[in-house]
Amino acid sequence: MKTRIIEAKQTGDPANWGKFMVMRPDEEWARRSAIDDNPYGPLLRQCGWGPKHIIVFDLQTCEGAAFRPGGFAKADLNKHRIHVCVLFEAFLTWLYVQDLSDLDRLPDVVELDGVPFELYGYRRPGPGEATAGG
Structure with a gap:
């Protein structure tokens, strides 16, 4: 698995601080199932x-999910209902427009505009839910 840790902060003071690990399969692409001898390729x-x-993966909340960049970050987060810091959605939106072919080319720190300061992270609401709760 290829990994990259990126820190994010919001513009201004006070500022929230996000810590994220972005991961992409590497040699895992070749792994075949040890249980199912399916002829349709790797697992x-x-x-x-x-x-x-x-x-x-949000390193602060210890939760994350798999995403396919190119979609709508807010909807993707609502689908997964993970507990995230307040910068996660803005970070994911930023990440979706980056060249992700080589994670090593991503910066160590990104500054995200337009994210209001919050004291706590939250669990995203799922489909059909009005509030995040918890």
Whole structure:
């Protein structure tokens, strides 16, 4: 697994501070199932994964999910209902427009505009839920 840790901060003071690990399968692409001798290829492909999939993990909340950049970050986060810091959505939106072919080319720190200061992270609401709760 190829990984990259990126820190994010919001413009201004006070500022929230996000710590994220972005991951992409590497040699895992070749792994075949040890249980199912399916002739349709490697296990990740059988599960619907493609070369654009990434995993984004919030190091502060210890939660993350798999995403396919190019979608709508807010909707993708609502689908997964993970507990995130307040910068996660803005970070994911920023990440979706980056060249992710080489994670090493991503910066160590990004500054995100337009994110209001919050004291706590939150669990994203799921489909059909009005509030995040918890």
